[in-house]
Amino acid sequence: xxxxxxxxxxxxxxxxxxxxxxxxxxxxFVYGIVRRVMRWRQGQPDKRFDHIGARLRxxxxxxILQLRVASEAYAGVMHLAIFWGIIALLIGTALATLDWDVxxxxxxxxxxxxxxxxxxxxxxxxxxxLLMIGLGMAIYRRFILRPxxxxxxxxxxxxxxxxxxxxxxxxxxxxxxxxxxxxxVTQPSWANWSPVGNAIAALFIATGxxxxxxxxxxxxxxxxxxxxxxxxxxxxxxxxHIAAVPTxxxxxxLTPAGTLSAPRSADSVGVKAWKEFTWKQILDFxxxxxxxxxxxVCPAYASTQILSPRNMMIxxxxxxxxxxxxxxxxxxxxxxxxxxxxxxxxACSEVCPAFIxxxxxxxxxxxxxxxxxxxxxxxQKALANLGRYGNSFGQSERMRAKWTQPITSKIKDxxxxxxxxxxxxxxxxxxxxxxxxxxxxxxQVFQKAGLDFGILYDGERNAGNDVRRVGEEGLFETLVEKxxxxxxxxxxxxxxxxxxxxxxxxxxxxxxxxTSEVLHYTELLDQLIASxxxxxxKRLGYKVTYxxxxxxxxxxxxxxxxxxxxxxxxxxxxxxxxxGDRAFCCGAGGGRIWMKEAxxxxxxxxxxxxxxxxxxxxxxxxxxxxxxxTMFRDAVKTTGNEERLAVKDLIELVxxxx
Amino acid sequence: MNIVxxxxxxxxxxxxxxxxxxxxxxxxxxxxxIINEFDDHAIEQGILLKERGGxxxxxxxxxxxxxxxxxxxxxxxxxxxxxxxxxxxxxxNNHALARAFAKVVSGIKPDLVLTGVQAHxxxxxxxxxxLAELLEMPYIGYVSAVSINGDKVLIKKEYPGGLLAExxxxxxxxxxxxxxxxxxxxxxxxxxxxxxxTSSIEEQDASNLDPCGGSAIGRMFQPEASSHATMITGSPxxxxxxxxxxxxxxxxV
Numbered sequence: 001x002x003x004x005x006x007x008x009x010x011x012x013x014x015x016x017x018x019x020x021x022x023x024x025x026x027x028x029f030v031y032g033i034v035r036r037v038m039r040w041r042q043g044q045p046d047k048r049f050d051h052i053g054a055r056l057r058x059x060x061x062x063x064i065l066q067l068r069v070a071s072e073a074y075a076g077v078m079h080l081a082i083f084w085g086i087i088a089l090l091i092g093t094a095l096a097t098l099d100w101d102v103x104x105x106x107x108x109x110x111x112x113x114x115x116x117x118x119x120x121x122x123x124x125x126x127x128x129x130l131l132m133i134g135l136g137m138a139i140y141r142r143f144i145l146r147p148x149x150x151x152x153x154x155x156x157x158x159x160x161x162x163x164x165x166x167x168x169x170x171x172x173x174x175x176x177x178x179x180x181x182x183x184x185v186t187q188p189s190w191a192n193w194s195p196v197g198n199a200i201a202a203l204f205i206a207t208g209x210x211x212x213x214x215x216x217x218x219x220x221x222x223x224x225x226x227x228x229x230x231x232x233x234x235x236x237x238x239x240x241h242i243a244a245v246p247t248x249x250x251x252x253x254l255t256p257a258g259t260l261s262a263p264r265s266a267d268s269v270g271v272k273a274w275k276e277f278t279w280k281q282i283l284d285f286x287x288x289x290x291x292x293x294x295x296x297v298c299p300a301y302a303s304t305q306i307l308s309p310r311n312m313m314i315x316x317x318x319x320x321x322x323x324x325x326x327x328x329x330x331x332x333x334x335x336x337x338x339x340x341x342x343x344x345x346x347a348c349s350e351v352c353p354a355f356i357x358x359x360x361x362x363x364x365x366x367x368x369x370x371x372x373x374x375x376x377x378x379x380q381k382a383l384a385n386l387g388r389y390g391n392s393f394g395q396s397e398r399m400r401a402k403w404t405q406p407i408t409s410k411i412k413d414x415x416x417x418x419x420x421x422x423x424x425x426x427x428x429x430x431x432x433x434x435x436x437x438x439x440x441x442x443x444q445v446f447q448k449a450g451l452d453f454g455i456l457y458d459g460e461r462n463a464g465n466d467v468r469r470v471g472e473e474g475l476f477e478t479l480v481e482k483x484x485x486x487x488x489x490x491x492x493x494x495x496x497x498x499x500x501x502x503x504x505x506x507x508x509x510x511x512x513x514x515t516s517e518v519l520h521y522t523e524l525l526d527q528l529i530a531s532x533x534x535x536x537x538k539r540l541g542y543k544v545t546y547x548x549x550x551x552x553x554x555x556x557x558x559x560x561x562x563x564x565x566x567x568x569x570x571x572x573x574x575x576x577x578x579x580g581d582r583a584f585c586c587g588a589g590g591g592r593i594w595m596k597e598a599x600x601x602x603x604x605x606x607x608x609x610x611x612x613x614x615x616x617x618x619x620x621x622x623x624x625x626x627x628x629x630t631m632f633r634d635a636v637k638t639t640g641n642e643e644r645l646a647v648k649d650l651i652e653l654v655x656x657x658x
Numbered sequence: 659m660n661i662v663x664x665x666x667x668x669x670x671x672x673x674x675x676x677x678x679x680x681x682x683x684x685x686x687x688x689x690x691x692i693i694n695e696f697d698d699h700a701i702e703q704g705i706l707l708k709e710r711g712g713x714x715x716x717x718x719x720x721x722x723x724x725x726x727x728x729x730x731x732x733x734x735x736x737x738x739x740x741x742x743x744x745x746x747x748x749x750x751n752n753h754a755l756a757r758a759f760a761k762v763v764s765g766i767k768p769d770l771v772l773t774g775v776q777a778h779x780x781x782x783x784x785x786x787x788x789l790a791e792l793l794e795m796p797y798i799g800y801v802s803a804v805s806i807n808g809d810k811v812l813i814k815k816e817y818p819g820g821l822l823a824e825x826x827x828x829x830x831x832x833x834x835x836x837x838x839x840x841x842x843x844x845x846x847x848x849x850x851x852x853x854x855x856t857s858s859i860e861e862q863d864a865s866n867l868d869p870c871g872g873s874a875i876g877r878m879f880q881p882e883a884s885s886h887a888t889m890i891t892g893s894p895x896x897x898x899x900x901x902x903x904x905x906x907x908x909x910x911v
Contacts (some may be wrong), residue, residue, distance in 0.1 A: 268849070375844050474851060
């Protein structure tokens with residue numbers, strides 16, 4: 001009768017030693033976990049216990065099903081194989097313990113017998129194989145393929161990586177060997193149900209007893225020893241991610257991606273030393289598994305290599321464990337160049353399988369730099385202009401609506417008459433001389449659609465999206481106050497914006513009462529086309545590609561509306577390899593457009609233009625953000641693609657198709 | 659070290675300037691004011707000196723729209739004392755301004771007075787020298803570096819053609835700052851707001867503003883387009899003939 005004979009060939013002393021070792025392991029493990037949690041608790045408070053249901057759902061899809069991990073083929077298969085392999089073997093071990101140490105010991109019966117035991121053996125054998133395949137893939141990738149994103153800034157991390165992979169592999173191999181030796185000696189009739197174990201047994205049958213028994217006991221002891229060692233060291237190695245990542249996923253922010261947390265101190269000075277981070281931000285650092293997906297999608301890394309979101313997490317994690325050695329968070333650990341390099345495109349957080357919110361920490365550190373006046377001359381000028389004139393161009397607010405002058409039918413002043421749509425035009429669309437033609441076309445399209453709309457004329461100020469992300473919270477508040485006070489005096493039903501950056505902050509960060517409904521103009525056009533209010537007379541027939549602006553796509557999930565509008569104009573849309581939530585930032589966001597550009601081989605905007613040019617037959621790059629137009633028109637010139645690629649705003653297609 | 663910095667506001671050239679109805683001054687009702695850029699450098703230099711060698715910095719500004727902002731911003735940078743001179747300073751000349759400043763400054767007994775070397779509405783840079791005369795202190799203008807050395811300051815003075823001179827000046831003295839050693843720093847809005855809460859502006863009356871000694875403006879106007887050059891084209895013979903015609907017309911030949 002098939003039954004599990006636990007501790008076959010294991011003398012009493014070894015069995016006792018195993019329990020003692022298990023107890024020591026548990027003590028070290030608990031100490032390691034407590035030590036980590038104590039460190040998180042040195043951070044600032046942050047309420048993350050709301051919406052338990054939603055949090056549990058994400059925990060299930062992302063920590064158990066690991067959908068985000070699985071979104072990459074190789075790494076996904078690799079990680080899921082290791083994960084499920086270990087989970088199955090853990091359950092197997094738990095069942096064996098239950099069978100032997102509970103039901104057998106106290107109640108005198110075993111459930112690991114007959115058909116159930118045979119199924120148990122077969123399942124574990126297969127999952128063990130799965131684990132071996134996953135580990136093989138991991139070893140091959142880490143040590144043979146050696147992708148750039150897995151390269152570590154210092155060697156202790158590389159040792160940590162090797163330790164974890166080596167130990168897991170040893171546990172799996174010794175586990176199979178122990179099983180094989182047991183089968184070789186006992187040769188049970190159900191051995192065929194352990195295909196891998198049986199195959200190994202075949203190698204040892206010739207060796208015979210007592211060699212096999214001695215080998216079995218030695219390998220069993222070794223297997224137990226390394227298994228407990230790995231378990232005890234879990235909280236001290238990268239394996240800690242097994243605990244940290246699900247915790248981080250559970251506590252991840254449920255507010256919209258476009259809502260940045262306000263500074264925690266009343267004087268908005270941001271984070272100077274690590275204990276000023278929240279416990280959740282510290283948990284972010286601790287959750288990083290160094291997988292490097294963020295680095296692969298980071299436009300700042302791609303162009304300058306000054307910053308890698310992965311390395312910043314690694315450095316921050318290391319820093320919080322440093323003994324007091326005088327190293328300062330700013331400059332010693334994280335440099336100002338790294339912080340200013342970020343375009344806040346959010347590509348990193350979008351792909352992070354651990355749900356790390358990189359930007360919240362980056363902006364908190366930028367806030368400190370701003371409070372200390374550590375900003376470059378160009379950014380200082382832009383901020384001073386924004387403070388003084390409400391726009392980064394340093395022009396009088398009286399010039400804000402100058403672009404309306406050539407338009408024959410006057411645009412309503414929303415401050416004087418009630419309108420249905422209040423059009424928040426934004427700085428770039430209002431002041432940039434190269435963009436006012438596009439802005440004027442937007443007005444004309446609105447007029448032709450018979451829209452009841454108005455603008456704020458000189459009452460509008462920069463919405464403050466990028467001011468906030470630069471870290472100038474006080475200025476952001478000032479701009480919001482001014483805009484809100486003007487909006488409060490207007491009568492309107494909906495706000496429509498040209499700039500996705502304005503859209504994001506007005507929609508997600510302005511006081512609710514002032515922002516009943518906020519639309520991006522692409523969403524409005526989509527609605528007007530669907531309702532038949534906007535009709536086209538022409539089908540353009542261009543072959544175009546579309547660049548998703550970060551603050552429209554990744555931040556607010558508006559991917560389909562602009563695509564439907566493009567289709568409605570009769571254009572054929574060809575997607576770039578990186579589109580939708582993987583769209584590659586133009587490099588202007590987060591205030592980068594105001595800062596001095598670093599000397600680089602290829603700017604993000606140039607890489608993006610080349611990506612568009614490489615598409616077969618595409619001669620137009622369409623986008624829906626004034627900053628994108630500025631960046632890409634420039635990049636088309638600097639890459640010598642003026643003949644091959646036209647950069648157009650979506651509204652230009654709409655205007656041409658009317 | 660008791661440092662005093664004088665800061666005045668000037669019309670912001672971002673706005674179009676208009677001449678008032680009398681035709682001899684700017685229409686101040688339309689002008690938006692901004693701190694004189696050179697005075698901003700003087701403030702920065704004052705703060706740098708304090709940071710390096712201690713002491714206190716007092717900022718004095720004549721009353722105007724935006725003067726409070728200028729003073730609080732300076733406080734956020736590190737100024738200790740803020741004084742606003744009350745009075746109608748729209749369209750006053752340098753003589754009146756110097757007298758108003760002199761009265762307040764002499765009450766403070768400073769070791770060092772810093773002011774912008776000039777302003778876009780005072781390209782002569784007369785304010786510093788006039789003040790020096792009234793306070794009986796030495797004056798040096800076009801200063802781009804200052805270090806305090808006992809009862810003297812060692813300064814760098816700029817000359818045309820990129821030349822620099824170093825010289826000692828006995829304190830107390832007045833310096834006209836061309837550029838601070840570091841560009842004026844950025845102060846976060848939150849810091850300015852904090853300064854508004856923690857510091858206060860003292861007000862002193864200018865009593866009467868005496869413009870005596872200054873020149874009077876007869877007429878202020880936008881540059882008037884002069885007549886354009888006429889291009890003479892054609893073959894050499896034609897050009898010569900036309901040229902002779904012009905000479906005749908002008909009565910030269």
